[in-house]
Amino acid sequence: MTAKSLFEKVWDRHVVVPETPDTPAILYIDLHLVHEVTSPQAFDVLRARGLPVRRLDRTLATMDHSTPTDRAQIFGGAPIKLESAAKQVRQLEVNCAEFGVNLLGLRDERRGIVHIIGPEQGATQPGKTIVCGDSHTSTHGAFGALAFGIGTTEVGYVLATQCLLQRKPRTFAVDVRGRLPAGVTAKDLVLAIIGQTGVNGGTGHVIEYRGPAIEALSMDERMTVCNMSIEGGARAGMVAPDATTYAYLKGRPCAPAGADWDAAVVDWDTLRSDPGAVFDKQVHIDAATIEPMITFGTNPGMVTTIGGAVPERPGDAVFAKALAYMGLQPGERMAEKPVQVVFIGSCTNARLSDLEAAAKVLRGRKVASGVRALVVPGSQQIKREAEQLGLAQVFIDAGAEWRESGCSMCLGMNGDLVDAGQYCISTSNRNFEGRQGIGARTLLASPASAAAAAVRGRVTDPREFLG
Numbered sequence: 001m002t003a004k005s006l007f008e009k010v011w012d013r014h015v016v017v018p019e020t021p022d023t024p025a026i027l028y029i030d031l032h033l034v035h036e037v038t039s040p041q042a043f044d045v046l047r048a049r050g051l052p053v054r055r056l057d058r059t060l061a062t063m064d065h066s067t068p069t070d071r072a073q074i075f076g077g078a079p080i081k082l083e084s085a086a087k088q089v090r091q092l093e094v095n096c097a098e099f100g101v102n103l104l105g106l107r108d109e110r111r112g113i114v115h116i117i118g119p120e121q122g123a124t125q126p127g128k129t130i131v132c133g134d135s136h137t138s139t140h141g142a143f144g145a146l147a148f149g150i151g152t153t154e155v156g157y158v159l160a161t162q163c164l165l166q167r168k169p170r171t172f173a174v175d176v177r178g179r180l181p182a183g184v185t186a187k188d189l190v191l192a193i194i195g196q197t198g199v200n201g202g203t204g205h206v207i208e209y210r211g212p213a214i215e216a217l218s219m220d221e222r223m224t225v226c227n228m229s230i231e232g233g234a235r236a237g238m239v240a241p242d243a244t245t246y247a248y249l250k251g252r253p254c255a256p257a258g259a260d261w262d263a264a265v266v267d268w269d270t271l272r273s274d275p276g277a278v279f280d281k282q283v284h285i286d287a288a289t290i291e292p293m294i295t296f297g298t299n300p301g302m303v304t305t306i307g308g309a310v311p312e313r314p315g316d317a318v319f320a321k322a323l324a325y326m327g328l329q330p331g332e333r334m335a336e337k338p339v340q341v342v343f344i345g346s347c348t349n350a351r352l353s354d355l356e357a358a359a360k361v362l363r364g365r366k367v368a369s370g371v372r373a374l375v376v377p378g379s380q381q382i383k384r385e386a387e388q389l390g391l392a393q394v395f396i397d398a399g400a401e402w403r404e405s406g407c408s409m410c411l412g413m414n415g416d417l418v419d420a421g422q423y424c425i426s427t428s429n430r431n432f433e434g435r436q437g438i439g440a441r442t443l444l445a446s447p448a449s450a451a452a453a454a455v456r457g458r459v460t461d462p463r464e465f466l467g
């Protein structure tokens with residue numbers, strides 16, 4: 001029997017019709033996550049053709065991208081300020097009601113960022129194929145699922161057929177040996193990986209993250225790593241399920257229970273790459289050498305250590321354009337660079353452990369004068385847990401804004417924006433030009449690094465606070 005990789009096992013289980021040189025494969029989709037931005041046209045297509053949603057039991061909707069994070073606009077009876085956002089929220093409500101789709105709506109206590117609520121509800125499970133009209137669907141691969149983002153047209157296909165046309169990606173093993181040093185996080189790890197492999201290093205591939213440093217990560221940390229696979233160009237990222245995965249999932253609302261749970265674990269245990277499985281590409285990373293990281297450019301591959309400097313790349317016009325946008329010079333040191341905004345949030349780093357890491361730095365300290373710090377939990381459940389644990393009070397006492405859940409300043413569709421020319425240290429995943437607002441300058445980093453910058457008002461190595 002041919003040794004198979006984790007990806008190949010999940011792929012093979014879901015092929016309805018294999019691909020040929022002329023046609024892609026037809027792939028069955030186990031879970032379709034829907035949100036307000038990429039679904040309106042897809043529902044319109046169903047309506048125009050008189051089609052129902054094919055599998056309501058495999059479709060789950062929430063609203064996150066354009067939802068306000070201001071409490072008054074959600075629970076206080078105030079209207080949603082931004083008309084475009086209000087329209088998208090209303091349209092998803094109408095569409096889900098008309099087609100019978102399960103919607104975690106604006107005031108639902110289970111609402112949150114689509115890639116956070118899937119795992120939180122236990123709907124994300126090993127071996128599933130999961131799609132959503134958002135690139136960072138790769139997050140769910142942390143559970144050993146094959147999960148990837150799709151376009152609006154494809155959202156319509158999946159709603160109508162529960163299937164998708166796909167060419168089989170190639171495989172890429174990222175082996176991470178050793179252990180991360182104290183004060184170095186999963187965000188630093190994935191930024192370092194992208195720094196090494198490049199923003200196109202994973203193009204056409206599904207990454208499997210593996211090795212002792214990956215096995216040692218919590219589920220929250222594995223989600224952070226898989227979340228950013230797309231930033232390294234990959235179609236998806238995966239981690240083989242193990243005891244850590246099962247401990248996270250057990251007892252969650254959508255997870256199997258009783259005898260079904262036992263049977264599921266037996267099956268999930270087979271979802272690991274066989275010894276001798278061949279990958280199309282492989283890299284080795286030593287976790288022990290990684291330091292707190294920060295981006296300096298306009299893609300996540302333009303990254304260095306917080307203690308490092310902007311590199312020099314003479315003759316590289318794209319690089320020069322990125323530095324001009326960022327207002328940085330080759331050779332300039334990143335540490336001590338002033339920041340005006342701090343954003344702790346997004347599907348990369350707004351889980352409870354991320355908020356704990358930020359609170360550890362901010363406890364008993366104040367946000368520096370002139371700095372705006374925004375803390376946006378990834379879901380309403382995380383918000384409640386953070387409030388119960390006293391983390392919210394730490395942020396409030398420090399002078400940060402404590403918000404309702406949503407994508408918020410990750411992309412600013414709800415009006416949470418960074419002003420032109422301002423530097424924002426952000427725990428999100430994209431530092432593209434204009435991502436956080438026209439002319440906004442994004443520096444991607446971990447929650448601890450963002451919190452340290454909030455206290456100092458400058459890019460700071462978080463290990464200074466973690467003695």
Ligand code: SF4
Pocket residue numbers: 064065113114115134135136346347348406407410411428429
């Ligand atoms: S937080 Fe950002 S990356 Fe994540 S789903 Fe929302 S917009 Fe997409």
